[in-house]
Amino acid sequence: MASSNVTYQKVSIKYGIMVGIVHMIYFMLMWALGLTDVVELSFFSGIFLIIGIVMAIKSFKRAKNGVIAYFQGLGIGATVGAVSSALLALFLVVFVNVLETDYLESLQASALFPESLSILSLFVLTIVYGTVPGLLVAFIAMQWFKNPDHTMSERV
Incomplete structure (x- = not known):
C-alpha cells in the first residue's frame, strides 16, 4: 500500500473492526463457559x-x-475504540434480544451498572466505555510513537 493512500482513518477502522471481532469472540467464549455473570x-x-491501538499506530x-x-x-486510538465498541454494542443488542434475554437483568443486578439499565443505555455505555479508554491508551502510546526514532520491532 502506497504511503499516500494510507490514512489514519482507514488504518483505525481496519484495526477497530479486528478488535471488535475479538471482543465478540471473547464475549461468546465467556458465555459458553458460563462466565457472563462475572x-x-x-x-x-x-x-x-x-x-x-498499538498495532494500528505502529502500522500507520x-x-x-x-x-x-x-x-x-x-x-487512531479514539477511532479504534469507537469502532470496536460500536461493533460490540451492536452485538450485545442482538445478544440480549435473541440469545440471552436475562443478561440485561444480570447487568442491572451488578454494582457496575444502574438498575435502570436499558438496551439503549447498554448500547451507549458500551461505546463510551470503548472510546474513552481508546483515547487514553493512544495518549500513552503516543508518548513513545511521536518521536521518529521510536519504533517497535517487527517481532511485536
Missing part, C-alpha cells in the same frame, strides 16, 4: 483494545515512513 472479566477485553507510522503526527495517533 462482569469484571469483561474488563480484561481492554487488553485487546490496547494491543489493537510504518506506512508513513516513520512519521506520525501526535493528533493522528490520538485519532
Whole structure:
C-alpha cells in the first residue's frame, strides 16, 4: 500500500473492526463457559483494545515512513475504540434480544451498572466505555510513537 493512500482513518477502522471481532469472540467464549455473570472479566477485553491501538499506530507510522503526527495517533486510538465498541454494542443488542434475554437483568443486578439499565443505555455505555479508554491508551502510546526514532520491532 502506497504511503499516500494510507490514512489514519482507514488504518483505525481496519484495526477497530479486528478488535471488535475479538471482543465478540471473547464475549461468546465467556458465555459458553458460563462466565457472563462475572462482569469484571469483561474488563480484561481492554487488553485487546490496547494491543489493537498499538498495532494500528505502529502500522500507520510504518506506512508513513516513520512519521506520525501526535493528533493522528490520538485519532487512531479514539477511532479504534469507537469502532470496536460500536461493533460490540451492536452485538450485545442482538445478544440480549435473541440469545440471552436475562443478561440485561444480570447487568442491572451488578454494582457496575444502574438498575435502570436499558438496551439503549447498554448500547451507549458500551461505546463510551470503548472510546474513552481508546483515547487514553493512544495518549500513552503516543508518548513513545511521536518521536521518529521510536519504533517497535517487527517481532511485536
